[in-house]
Amino acid sequence: MQQLLLIITLLFSLPLFAHNDNPLVITQVHVFDKIGDGIVRFQFNVENNGHHDLENILIELFVNDQSVDEVRLIHYWAGTEYTREWLTVDADKVNLEEDKIQIRITEIFGERKDWGGWNNAVADKQVNTVSSEFYADAPWRMKKTDAAGNDVGIPVHFFLHDADLVPLQDIKIDNINIQLKNASDASYGPVLTYSSWTTPDFDTLFSCMSEYDAALDIKAFDLNSFSTSNTQTLDFDIDSDILDEFVAVDEKYWYFTFTIPPADLAGMNNIIDIRVTIEYANFTISDDHVELRIFRSDEDIPSQADWFRGDMHLHSMYTQNDAEIGLPLCATKEAARLAGLDWVTTTDHTSDFDNYGADIASNWTRIKDEAFLLNSIDSSMIFITGQEVATMNSADDLVHMLAYPNPFSPSTMPYLGDGNGDVTPTSVTTDGAIANLYSFGGFAYAAHPFATGDELPTIPVGGGIWNLGDNGFPTNGSNFPLTGGGIVCNDTGIDSDVLSTAANEVIKNGLTGAQVWNGRNSLVATGDENDPWDDFSQLSPTDGEFHFYRFRQGQEVVNYVNQLGLQMKNTNGSTENWKFYYGAGSDAHGSFNYSNTDDFAGLGVISTNAVGKLSTLVYSPDGKGLYGEHLLEALKNGNATLSDGPIVTMGFSTDGDDDTDEVLLGEDVLIDPNLTNQAYINIDYTTTNEFGDINEIVLIIGTESGETSYALTSINPTGSNTLNYPLNTLLDAHFGAGIAPQNEFMYVRLELSSFKDYSAQQSEYMTQSDEFHSISNPIWFSISDGAGLTSLNEAGISIFPNPATAQLTMEFPTIETRTIVVYDHTGRLVMTQAIDQSKTMLDIGHLAYGLYHVTIQSESQTLTTKFIKQ
Numbered sequence: 001m002q003q004l005l006l007i008i009t010l011l012f013s014l015p016l017f018a019h020n021d022n023p024l025v026i027t028q029v030h031v032f033d034k035i036g037d038g039i040v041r042f043q044f045n046v047e048n049n050g051h052h053d054l055e056n057i058l059i060e061l062f063v064n065d066q067s068v069d070e071v072r073l074i075h076y077w078a079g080t081e082y083t084r085e086w087l088t089v090d091a092d093k094v095n096l097e098e099d100k101i102q103i104r105i106t107e108i109f110g111e112r113k114d115w116g117g118w119n120n121a122v123a124d125k126q127v128n129t130v131s132s133e134f135y136a137d138a139p140w141r142m143k144k145t146d147a148a149g150n151d152v153g154i155p156v157h158f159f160l161h162d163a164d165l166v167p168l169q170d171i172k173i174d175n176i177n178i179q180l181k182n183a184s185d186a187s188y189g190p191v192l193t194y195s196s197w198t199t200p201d202f203d204t205l206f207s208c209m210s211e212y213d214a215a216l217d218i219k220a221f222d223l224n225s226f227s228t229s230n231t232q233t234l235d236f237d238i239d240s241d242i243l244d245e246f247v248a249v250d251e252k253y254w255y256f257t258f259t260i261p262p263a264d265l266a267g268m269n270n271i272i273d274i275r276v277t278i279e280y281a282n283f284t285i286s287d288d289h290v291e292l293r294i295f296r297s298d299e300d301i302p303s304q305a306d307w308f309r310g311d312m313h314l315h316s317m318y319t320q321n322d323a324e325i326g327l328p329l330c331a332t333k334e335a336a337r338l339a340g341l342d343w344v345t346t347t348d349h350t351s352d353f354d355n356y357g358a359d360i361a362s363n364w365t366r367i368k369d370e371a372f373l374l375n376s377i378d379s380s381m382i383f384i385t386g387q388e389v390a391t392m393n394s395a396d397d398l399v400h401m402l403a404y405p406n407p408f409s410p411s412t413m414p415y416l417g418d419g420n421g422d423v424t425p426t427s428v429t430t431d432g433a434i435a436n437l438y439s440f441g442g443f444a445y446a447a448h449p450f451a452t453g454d455e456l457p458t459i460p461v462g463g464g465i466w467n468l469g470d471n472g473f474p475t476n477g478s479n480f481p482l483t484g485g486g487i488v489c490n491d492t493g494i495d496s497d498v499l500s501t502a503a504n505e506v507i508k509n510g511l512t513g514a515q516v517w518n519g520r521n522s523l524v525a526t527g528d529e530n531d532p533w534d535d536f537s538q539l540s541p542t543d544g545e546f547h548f549y550r551f552r553q554g555q556e557v558v559n560y561v562n563q564l565g566l567q568m569k570n571t572n573g574s575t576e577n578w579k580f581y582y583g584a585g586s587d588a589h590g591s592f593n594y595s596n597t598d599d600f601a602g603l604g605v606i607s608t609n610a611v612g613k614l615s616t617l618v619y620s621p622d623g624k625g626l627y628g629e630h631l632l633e634a635l636k637n638g639n640a641t642l643s644d645g646p647i648v649t650m651g652f653s654t655d656g657d658d659d660t661d662e663v664l665l666g667e668d669v670l671i672d673p674n675l676t677n678q679a680y681i682n683i684d685y686t687t688t689n690e691f692g693d694i695n696e697i698v699l700i701i702g703t704e705s706g707e708t709s710y711a712l713t714s715i716n717p718t719g720s721n722t723l724n725y726p727l728n729t730l731l732d733a734h735f736g737a738g739i740a741p742q743n744e745f746m747y748v749r750l751e752l753s754s755f756k757d758y759s760a761q762q763s764e765y766m767t768q769s770d771e772f773h774s775i776s777n778p779i780w781f782s783i784s785d786g787a788g789l790t791s792l793n794e795a796g797i798s799i800f801p802n803p804a805t806a807q808l809t810m811e812f813p814t815i816e817t818r819t820i821v822v823y824d825h826t827g828r829l830v831m832t833q834a835i836d837q838s839k840t841m842l843d844i845g846h847l848a849y850g851l852y853h854v855t856i857q858s859e860s861q862t863l864t865t866k867f868i869k870q
Contacts, residue, residue, distance in 0.1 A: 012743060024076070024822055026059075026103050026118040031096065038091045042104060044118065046073070047082040058107035059117075061087035063094050065102075069598055092388055100528060119528075125587075127529070128325040130164070130167050134173075135159040136276040136290040137327060140610045141265070141690075143298040144339035146268060154294055155338070156274065157208065157592070159255040159317075164217060172246040172281035176234040176583040180264065183293055183533075183764040185733040192264055195230040201230060202228060208330035215358045219251035234258070246281040247718065252356075253317070257331055270296040271764045273533070285422040291531040291599055292593045293764075295690075301340030302647050302686040304720070306621045309643070310343035311336065311583025311612055313388070313402055313515055318348040320355040321422040327590035329383065332611065335592035338383035339612035343624060343631055345585075346371060346383055347402050347447075350417025351390040351426065352364060364415040372411070375626055384628035388447060389416045391430040394495040397464020398426065399432055400448065401708050402515055402583075405627035406441030407632035412708055413442050425462060430497050438510030443636045445583045446498070446511065448518040450489040451553035453544040465489045469496030471849035471870075473560050483552040490557075498580075503801055506565045506578040508745060512635075513581030516554030517642055517775075519595075520547045520613035521584065523766055524605045529596040532606040536766035537678075545605075547644075548773065551584075555775075558582060559707060562747065566704045567851040570744045571866040572802055580779050581638035581666060584614040615643045619664055629675055637779045638666025641750075645691030645772035648752035652779055653680045659723045668780035671727070673742055676783060679727035683712075685752055686720040691772045692756030693717035699725065701734050702747045704851055708734055709751075717754075731783075740783055747778035797856065803868035808842040810835075821855040822847075840864075844869055852853040 026046050031043040042061060048054075057073040069087045076083070087103065094101065104117035127133075138156045146152050156178065163171040163663035179188040194202050209221040225238040225247045234620065237245035265272065271293065278288040303309065314336075317324035326332070326348070336344050346367060357363040371383035389401045405413035416436060418427045434444050448454040449466035456463020468490040474481060475490050495501075500508045524545075525535035539546045558580050588611045589597045596606040618634035634640060641649050651661025654671055656678035663669045671679050687694050697712045710733060712723065730748065731740040752774040758765040796813035812818070817836045822844075823829055830852070833842060844852075847869045856863045 007292075011093055011190050012496060023115075024057065024105050025116060026105065027082070029103065029118050032681055033091065033096060034146060034609075039088050040091050040094055040096070042087045042089075042103060044085055044087075046076075046085055046105075048076065048078065048080055053078045054108055056107065056110040057105065058112075059085065059087070060104055060106050061089060062100075062102040062104060063089060064100050068093065071789075076519045096738050104131065121464050122563070128161070128321065128323060132160065132162045133163065133669075134171075134278050134288050135590065136278070136288075136292070136329070137335070137590060138274060138292045138294055138332075138609070139335045139338040140293075140593045140613070141295045141297060141301075141340070143300055143340075144298055151265060153205075153259040153266070154265065154272070154274070155188045155207070155259045155331075155334050156276065156292075157255065157257045157258045157327060157335070158276075158278075158330070159327055159590075160253065161325060162252060163219075163249045163254060164252045166250075166285070169282060169284065170248040170250040171285070172239070172241075172244075172248050172588060173236050173278065174244060174246045174281040175232045175236065175277075175279040177275075177277045177279070178260065179234045179275040180260070180268065181273050181275075182269040183273050184269065184761075185273075188273070188275050190259065191231065193230050194233070195228045197228060199228075205259050205261060206256055206708060207259065208255070208328060208334065210253060210255045210328075215362070215438040216356055217252035218421075219249050219254040221254060221256040221551050222247075229589070241281070241545070244281040255328055255331070255332065263464060270298070271761070272296065276458055289530055291533065291535045294593075296686070297690045299688045299690060302643075302646055302688050302691065304617075304649060304684055304686055307617045307619055307641075307647065307649060308342040308624060309612075309615045309617045310341055310345070310384075310631065311585050311588075311614070311637070312345050312445070312583050312616045313347050313518065313587045314344050314611060315388075315587070315589040316346055316347055316367075317590075318346070318352065318356065318363065319589060320352050321349065324349075324589050329374060331376070331592075332590070333374055333383070336611050339610075341381055341612045343384060343628055344611070345386040345404065347386045347388040347585075349390060350387050350415065350428075351420070351422050353415065353417060354419045354421060360415055360417075360419045368411060371514055375628075379494060379624065379626065382624055382626075382628055384632060385409065385413070387413075387416055389428065389433050390426045391428050391433045392426055393430050393464055393497045394467050394469065395464055395491065396425075399430060399446075399464055399466055399497070400456070401430060402457075402585075403437050403446045404439055404443055404445070404635065407629050407636055409441065409625040410629055410632060413437070413440055422461070426438040430466075434508055434510040437515070442510070443512040444510055445581075446514040448516075448550075448587065449514045450516065450557040451544075451550040452485045452488055453550050454518070454554065455488050464495045467491055467494060468498055468557055468560075470499060470560075470564070473557070480553050480556050480557055483549065484542070485549070485553055489512060499564070500577060503803070504572060504574055505576050506568050507561065507580055509577060511577075513583050513638065514554060514558050515583040515585055516558055517547070517551040517582070517584035517614055518587050519607070519609045520644055521545050521607040521609055522547055522770065523608040525607075529606050532594055532596075533766065538610065538767045539607075548771075551775075555582070559702065562702060563704060563706060564745070566702070566745050567866065567868055568803070570704060571851075571868060575849065577778060579638065579666070579668070579778075581640065582642055583635075583640070583774060584616045584642040584644075586611055588613070612646060617641050617643055617647060617649070619649070637664075639664045641665060641774055641776040643772075643774040646685070646687040646694065646752055646754045646774050648683065648685045648697060648750045648774040648776055650681055650683045650748075650750055650776060650779070651799065652727075652781065653682055654678065663779055663781075665777045665779060668745065668782075668785040670782050670784045673783050676728050676731070676740075677726070681727055681730070681748060681830070683723040683725060684720070685715075685774075687718065687754050687772075689718075690756075692754040692770075694752060695755045696751075696753050699730060700749050700751065701730060702749070704744070704746075710734075742780060743784045745780050745782040747780040749778040750774075750776040777806060797863065799854070799867060801866060803870040804844060805870050806843070806845040808844055808867060809839070811839050814838065816858050818856055818858045821857070823853045823855075
C-alpha cells in the first residue's frame with residue numbers, strides 16, 4: 001500500500017455501495033494508528049441524511065460486538081450538513097487487520113435501536129449493490145487428489161464487477177494477498193508469496209482470465225500487470241500515479257482465477273480456511289477482506305454408473321440486476337467440476353438480458369456460443385444452455401419458469417422473454433411461454449413453484465407463485481396436510497398454471513415437472529457476509545426457508561398432481577401428460593462457497609447454499625453428448641433422482657432377470673398379471689463418509705388415493721449396494737396377498753436419508769450433525785395384459801365428458817333397465833339412479849370435486865368405470 005509521509009495511515013473509508021434510509025449516516029471513516037501514544041483513533045463524518053432536526057444521539061465504537069467508546073450529540077440541526085467526530089480504543093485491544101470493527105448509531109431522540117452505521121467489512125459477495133464489488137470465491141467441496149493420486153490445488157476466482165460505476169475515479173488495485181490456515185486453527189499463516197517462482201511457472205497458476213470485450217465492457221486481465229514479491233501474493237504495478245503503482249480498472253468487468261498450488265497445501269488438514277485481502281491505492285476505497293472455507297474429501301462424491309450429476313438451476317455472470325449477480329462461465333465450470341458435477345444448466349434470468357452487452361438477441365447467442373466452446377475444450381463438466389423465464393401467471397403475478405431446449409436440437413431454442421427489465425411487468429404469460437417452448441420441442445420445469453417460501457416478493461418485482469387451481473387440494477389459507485405451513489399456491493378462483501383444460505390431458509403440454517428442491521439453506525448467518533463461518537447457525541427444520549421443509553411442501557403438490565394423473569389415466573386410457581416429475585437445483589448466483597443472494601445491502605441472510613449443493617442425477621447410458629442432448633432427453637423423460645449427496649436409484653426388471661432393468665425412473669409399464677412373480681424392483685444406493693451412514697430407505701407406493709411408505713430392512717449403511725426387491729412383496733404388503741388391483745396404474749418411488757455426525761468437528765461445520773437425502777422420481781405400472789382398460793368400449797357403452805363439471809352423458813347400445821351406483825374414492829355410496837333408456841343424463845353438480853367409481857348393473861352384465869368431478 002501507499003506509504004504516506006504523515007504519521008497518519010488511512011485504512012478505511014466510506015463503503016461506496018452502502019444503502020441507508022436512516023436520518024443519519026456515517027461516512028469518511030479514517031483510522032489513525034501511528035501516533036505512538038497507544039491509542040487508535042477513528043475519525044468520521046456524521047451526515048444528516050434526511051435533513052431533520054435531531055436530538056439526543058448516541059454513537060458507539062464496537063470491537064468484536066463489544067462497545068469500547070461512545071460520543072453523544074445533544075442537538076443536530078436540519079441545516080447541518082455534517083459534523084466531524086472521534087472515537088478511540090486502546091491499541092492493544094484491537095487488531096485492525098482481523099477484528100470486526102463497527103461505528104454504530106445506537107440512539108436518536110434517546111430511542112435505542114440500530115440506526116445504521118459503518119463496519120470494516122465493506123464488500124458484498126454474489127449480491128449486486130450500488131457501485132462496485134470485488135468478489136473472491138472458491139469451491140465449497142472438492143476431492144483432495146486427482147485421478148492419478150496427486151494433490152489438487154484450490155482455485156480462487158476474483159471478479160471485479162461494476163468498476164465503471166465508482167464515481168469520479170478508477171478502481172486502483174494495489175495488492176492481492178492470500179493466507180491459509182486449518183479451519184481448526186486460531187490464526188492464519190503468512191501471506192503466500194511466489195518470488196522464487198519463474199515467470200512461466202507462476203503464469204500456470206492463472207486461468208479463466210478476462211479478455212477484452214467492448215460489448216460487455218470487459219477489461220483484459222494482463223499477466224504483465226503484476227510482479228512476484230516476497231511480501232505480497234500479487235503486487236500490481238502496470239499503472240502508477242505520484243504515490244503508488246497499481247492496475248487501474250474503469251471497465252465494468254475484470255476477472256481471473258488464481259490456483260493455490262498443492263505445495264502450499266502440503267501437511268494441511270482437509271478443512272482449510274482461505275483469507276483474501278484486496279488492497280486499493282484509492283484513498284476513498286477501503287480494503288476488502290473475504291474468508292472462505294473449503295471442505296476437501298479423500299473420496300469422490302457418490303456416483304453410480306451411467307448416472308450424471310447436475311445442477312438444473314444455476315446463474316452465471318449473465319444474470320445481472322440491481323440485487324443479483326453470477327460469476328463467469330469459465331470459473332463456474334471449474335468450481336462445479338470440483339464440487340462433483342457432470343453438468344450445469346445456465347438458467348440466467350430472461351429479464352436481465354437487456355442489462356448487459358449489445359442487445360438481447362446477441363446476448364442469448366453469446367451465452368450459447370461460450371457454453372458450447374467450453375464444452376468442446378473440456379467435456380468433463382458441460383453446460384446446457386437454458387433460461388429462467390420471467391412470466392406472468394394466471395393471477396398476473398411474476399413467476400419463474402426453467403426452460404430447456406429440444407434434446408435433439410439444443411442450439412435452436414429461442415429467447416423466450418420480452419426484455420422489459422427487472423421490475424417492469426413482463427408481457428410473457430406462463431401459458432404462452434410453455435406453448436412457445438413446446439413448439440420448438442423444448443420442455444419446462446416450474447421453478448421453486450409451490451412452497452410457502454417459494455413465493456417471489458411483491459416489492460419490487462410484483463412476484464407471486466405457481467397456481468395449482470384445483471379444488472381437490474387444500475386452498476390458500478389452509479396448511480399443507482403433511483408438512484404444515486401456509487398454502488399460497490392454490491387459489492381456486494383463478495386458472496391453474498399447471499393443469500390442462502383439455503379433456504384428455506392432466507398437465508399442460510410442455511410442462512414436464514417442478515423444481516421443488518431449490519437452494520440448500522440449512523446453515524444461515526445474518527452477520528458479516530465476507531466471513532459467515534464465524535456466525536453460521538443451524539436453521540430450524542420447520543423454518544419456512546429450510547431447504548427440505550420447502551421441498552416437502554412442494555412435493556405434496558407434485559404428488560397430488562400425480563394422484564390426479566392416476567385417476568384420469570385409470571378412467572380414460574387415452575389420457576396424456578399425466579406424469580409430473582421432481583427436479584432439484586441450487587439456484588446459486590455464482591456462489592461457489594456460500595451464498596448471500598438473499599442478503600442485500602447488509603440486510604437478510606447468508607446461507608451455505610452453493611453450486612452443486614443440490615443435484616439432479618439423470619440416467620444416460622449413451623453419455624452426456626457434446627451439447628448435453630442425452631442428458632436433456634433423460635431430464636425430459638423424468639429418468640432422474642434428486643440428491644444433496646447420497647444416491648438412490650431404481651429400475652424394474654420384468655422378465656425374471658433382475659440384473660437388467662427394462663423400465664427406468666419416469667417410465668410406465670404394463671405387467672402381465674401372470675408374470676408378476678418375475679417382476680423385481682432393482683435398487684442401487686450409494687453414500688460416502690463425507691455424507692454419513694444411510695439410516696433409512698423407504699419404498700413408497702402411490703395410488704389414486706394417495707401414498708403409503710414401507711421402510712426397507714437389512715440396509716447396508718455404507719458404500720455402494722444393490723437390493724433386488726420382489727414387486728409382489730410390495731403389492732401383498734399394501735393390498736393383501738394376491739389381491740392387487742388389475743388394470744389400474746399406480747407408481748413406486750424411493751427416498752433415502754443419511755446422517756452425518758459432526759459433534760467432534762462442530763467448530764468447523766458450525767453444526768452438530770446434518771441429514772442428507774436422495775429422492776427418486778416414480779416408476780408407473782399397471783398389472784394388466786392390456787385388456788379390461790377398454791371394457792366399456794367393448795360393451796358399447798360410452799360416458800362423457802370425463803372429467804365433468806355438472807352432468808355426465810351415458811349412452812348404451814340397447815334399451816335395458818339398468819342401475820347406476822356411484823361411490824366416492826373412499827368407497828362411500830353417494831348416489832344411485834335407475835335408468836331404462838339408451839341415453840341418459842346423470843346430474844353430478846352436487847358432488848364434491850374428486851374421483852368417483854361407477855358400477856353399472858343390468859340383467860346381462862355388471863361393469864365398472866370411473867369419472868372425475870371438476
